[in-house]
Each structure stands twice: as C-alpha cells, then as structure tokens.
Amino acid sequence: MQRKQVMALIVFTLVLALGTVSVSAATKTVTIRVEGMHCGGCSSSVTKALKATDGVEDVQVSFEKGEAVVKYDDQKVTVAKLREVINGTGFKAVEEKSARN
C-alpha cells in the first residue's frame, strides 16, 4: 500500500514537472536589433505592430538602444515572423542578439 502511494506520488510529480516544462518552453524572449528608429514616435509603430501579432506576450522597444525585446509564445509565432512584422513597419530587423527562455 505504502509502495503504491510512493509510486503514485512519483508519477504525479513527473506529470507536474513535464507540464511545467512544456508551459515554460512555450514562452521565450528575444532581442531583435532594429535599424532606422530615430525617435519615440518611431518605436511606438514597432511596439504597436508587434503587440498586435498573435503569440506576442510583451514588447519593449527602445529607439535609443535600437532594439526590440519581445516575449513570445514559440508555439504560436516564430522569430522569423517577428522580424517580418518589424520589417513591415518600414524599419529593418537586422538580427536577433540573443534568445533565452
């Protein structure tokens, strides 16, 4: 009986852990370098377009740093798509500087 309970606890823990991993794996953050932004007004266009993209959870765009930090669900959107959205605003997404979970 006790052995069964231990087994059940292990299975439960494993299921919980796997579930947590799959959830956290879906959310990633990427920093994309954006060329051509010269004012706050510029960054608002990029922010708006990214926020309207399905799968994007949070966006921080800085024209001073010339970059967009995007938190996104990698099950719904790819970095290539994020770059495409930025390019659609008239600026140029050069490369993603880093990607982390």
Add this chain to the structure above:
Amino acid sequence: MIRAIVFATILILLPAVVTGQSNEAPAVALKDLRGRTVRVGDYRGKVVLLNFWATWCPPCRAEMPALVRWQQQYRRRGLQVIGVTYPPTELRAVRQFIRSIGVNYPILLGAEGTKALFDPGETLPLTVVIDREGKIRDRIEGIILPEEFEQKVKPLLQ
C-alpha cells in the same frame, strides 16, 4: 438633490468650456503640391482620414500603400484620405515618393503647428479620423492596422 445634479454637470462640462475643447475638427487651410489652397472643411459629408506623414519617416512610407488601397476601395462609400506632410519637407522627395506608389488622394503641405492642432504628441504617422459632420472621432498613432480600420473607420462608412 437638484443642486447636486447641477453642480455635478457643471463640474463635468467646465474643463471643456474653459479650454475650448470640442470634438469639432479645427478649420485648417493648406497648400497642395500645385500651390492651391485646400480646406479640410470642404470635405464635410465625407469620412476623412487626415494622415500626417513625412518622407523621412519609415512607418509613414510603409503604411501609405494601404491608405491608397482603402481610398480606392471605399471612395464610393464616402472615404476621403488626405495626406499632410510634416516638416522638414523636401518637395522633390514628396513628389517622387507619391508618384512611386501611385497616391490617389490629395497631399497637403503642413507645418509642425498643423499637426499640433490635432494632436500634441510627436508620433508619426498620425491619422485623425473625422466623421461626416466634421467631428474628430479618433486619433490613430502609428501605422493603421487592418483591424483598426475595421473597428474605427468602417463603421463610419455605413
């Protein structure tokens, strides 16, 4: 009770009365690229999208093909896009760009003060949505997304 209602009404209306704010679009008259004076008020009866833009503004250039498309598609339902340049304006660059994308609506030459009449912010592009009665219904900062056009402009075209 009546006193309280009157007092509350005054409190609500006072700021607008003091600052002279209303939804009425300011009366502006600007020159077009041929030097003719155009009054935005002349388009009363149409749904006007007053689009502030500049050739040096990448998102402004990026959104203009959509404005051209909407102008063509909704002209018969009363849509009138009007482009207003924001300085510094190089006339040659303006002419070259609007020709390159086939702009099908008037382009007027604005000043910094022109945009300030409609919006104090510094965002470009900025599009002011004016209804058929000449009232400002919305200010859209940045590129107009298709869903924004659906929600904020299309209902006025019914």
